[in-house]
Amino acid sequence: MTRHAADPAIDGTGYGMLSVASILAESATRAPDRVALYFRGEALSYGELWSQTRAYAGALRELGIGRGDRVAVLIPNVPDFARVYYAVLALGAIVVPIHLLFKANEIEYVLRDSGADLVVAASSSLAEALPAARDAAVDLVTVLAPPPVVYVPAAKTAANASPATPATIATNAAGSGATPPVAAALGTEPPSIRRLEDLAGAAVPIARHEPVRPMDAATILYTSGTTGTPKGSVGSHLAIVEQVHNSLIDSLDILPDDVIFGGLPLFHTFGQTAVLNTGFRRGAAIILLPKFDAAEAIELMVLHRATVFEGVPTMYIALIEAAAARVEARPPLRFAVSGGAALPVAVLEKFAETFGAEVHEGYGLTETSSTVSVNSRYEKTRPGTVGRPLWGVEVAVAEPEVEGRIELLPDAGAVGEIVVRGYNVFNGYLGRPDASADAVVDGWLRTGDLGTLSADGFITIVDRKKDLIVRNGYNVYPTEVEAVLARHAAVSMVAVFGVPDDVHGQEVHAAVVTRVGETVEPNDLIAFACERMAAYKFPRVVHFVTELPLGPSGKVLKRVLTERFAAAV
Structure with missing residues (x-):
């Protein structure tokens, strides 16, 4: 057999470019005056958001961030998350979102494991992020901190001492309290922390986002670590962008005039892809809430006339409970989307009764960027299932106890392990080829979920194998x-x-x-x-x-x- 020489026109490298940053850039060009975000009573347009993002990107570029660099992000659901997320991607760099409740040692682990080149942390996360960045020897800048950004170590604020000047930060990202002083272990001299807002104000904004190849890494998302050490799941630009397009074409009829409630944490794949990227691709408006509170969520949805709600089952339950204690008006929801865990049919029915909106349950993983399947808006919903696979995504059921190979079960309705293949599957676990090989076997991603597949393609998740x-x-x-x-x-x-x-x-x-x-x-x-x-x-x-x-x-x-x-x- 004749072996062919490597050729970029054949081997998949090619010259095509695709960037997640184009999602915001294109919407800002096409509809600059349309509302992109509602936050704390203010509306931010697409044109304003992209202009601010380009300035942030200019500041990050002057800090040395460029193609392939990794930027860790600890920011709640506020406009700065979007600014930093798209600014990093616009430079061809990789976003590494970190869970906001992580402690310093957990943050340090992610910084070291991801090879982070920079940390961008909200003021509310500095008490944990600063010592983590110091110990991992990673540079840090902050957002949302009022100037001057100088912290007095805890050792200098004894119970009977007078307040230090300048004071420690008195407001956090949510505007709901004081930021704790940085640990005394940082030393006796208050650290000088640069504000990204100041750097952006002095920087030259980028003119346009950098071109990247479709399979280049866009994000490194860390698994929850429920079965061991957290692993960095690497997602490509292609997987995220194609996921967004398939959702909009075949699954969810999100419209430019829609207002989406964005209470899902944006550091998680569900919030990033299903809310932020999908909403921005359509040019819809997103309501941001830094920390989910059911009563406040209802108030915001009524105020901004939300038409789409996306959440996890615990949010649905909380909204039902909050609504039962209120007599105020309901938001004009057209539909709702549930994912992240199984939604009991009783909860689905009660939500539909309470809010007058049909719930479309879906399924996905961090390793599938994020969606595998959903009950489409374009066909009759089948409660108790997570719908059919997205276009271009293939799902099968395999023998769960067979290791090292995939043995598909031939009978429809048989319970086995859900396996997935398609454009949405991740690039692999960062620095863990063995773990990647265990996860993707014979071309199929082993999800670890038990379920069934009906003859007409509807998936029912039974449970996690480990549960x-x-x-x-x-x-x-x-x-x-x-x-x-x-x-x-x-x-x-x-x-x-x-x-x-x-x-x-x-x-x-x-x-x-x-x-x-x-x-x-x-x-x-x-x-x-x-x-x-x-x-x-x-x-x-x-x-x-x-x-x-x-x-x-x-x-x-x-x-x-x-x-x-x-x-x-």
Whole structure:
């Protein structure tokens, strides 16, 4: 067989260019006066936002940031997230969003693992970000901090001492309190921290965004680390842009006049792709809320006449609860989108009844940039499923216990591991070829989720493989039990999980948050479930809790519940 010499016209390199930054740049060119963001009672147009972004990019360029560099970002859901996100991408650099609740050691890990060249941190994150950047030897600039930006170490602010001057920052990104002083470990001299706003004011704005190749890295998003050390999932410009286009063409009829509620954290793939990039590509307006609060969310959606809501199940539950305590007007929602975790059908139905908007449930992962499937606006929604795969994305069901190869299950409706292939699959885990090879086998991404695929292509997620409960040798899928308990009138939120048991292998437990003003006995809930499912499935133990532990994307951390209640047995 004749071997062909490498040729960029053949091997996929080529000369084509594609940048996520063009999403904002193009909308600013086509509709500069259209509202891009609503925040704290103000409206920011696309033209204004792109102009500010170009200035930020000019400042970052003068700091030495260019193509392929990695910029870590710790900014809440405020306009500066969009400015910094698109400024970094406009330079051909890579965005590394970091969870806002990370502590200094966790931030330091991400900085080192990603090879970050710069950190841009909101003033509200400086107490953790500064020591992390110092220890990782990474330069840092801040946003949202009122000048002068000088911090007095904690050692200098004893209980009886007079307030230091200049004072530590007194307002954070959300405008809701004081920023803690930087740890005394930073030294006795207050560090000088440059404000990106000041640097942008003095910089020459970029004229246009830098061209990059479609498969070049755009983002490095860190997995939650629920099964070990967090890994950096590398997403390409192609995956993000094509995901946006497919959503707009085949799945969600978002219009330029739509107003989207942006309460999803923008450091997470769901918020970045489904809200920020998709909304901006259409030229729609986005309402930003730094920290989700259901009552405030309703007020903002009514004020700005929101037409699209996107959130995770815990947000839907909170909105239903908040609406029950209010008699004010409802926002004119056309539809809603749910993802991040399974949405109980009872919650879906109650939201539709309360807000008059059909909910379209979807499914995705960090490694799929972010969506795999969704119940399309263009066909009848099938509650209890996560819809059909997006165009160009193929989904199959594989034997979950087979390692090292993919063994597809031939029968429609068979329960197995969901596997995915398509343009949306990530480039791999940064610096972890072995982990990448374990995740992508025979060209298929192993999701770790158990589910079924109907004959007409609808996907039903049963549960995570790691959350499966095996009681007396029988498989119990927590989401199935949760869907039943969620229909009880007294239940607001519920999580079902397994606890090790000497007799049964694992016992089925449920953690329940009750609705405001409602009371119920554990045995009543157990009996409620017992009447509605097989004997091996219903929970034998019910715990009442005030709240459920949540991860970065709003998913319930069942491992935390297992650890907590296993220790109490």
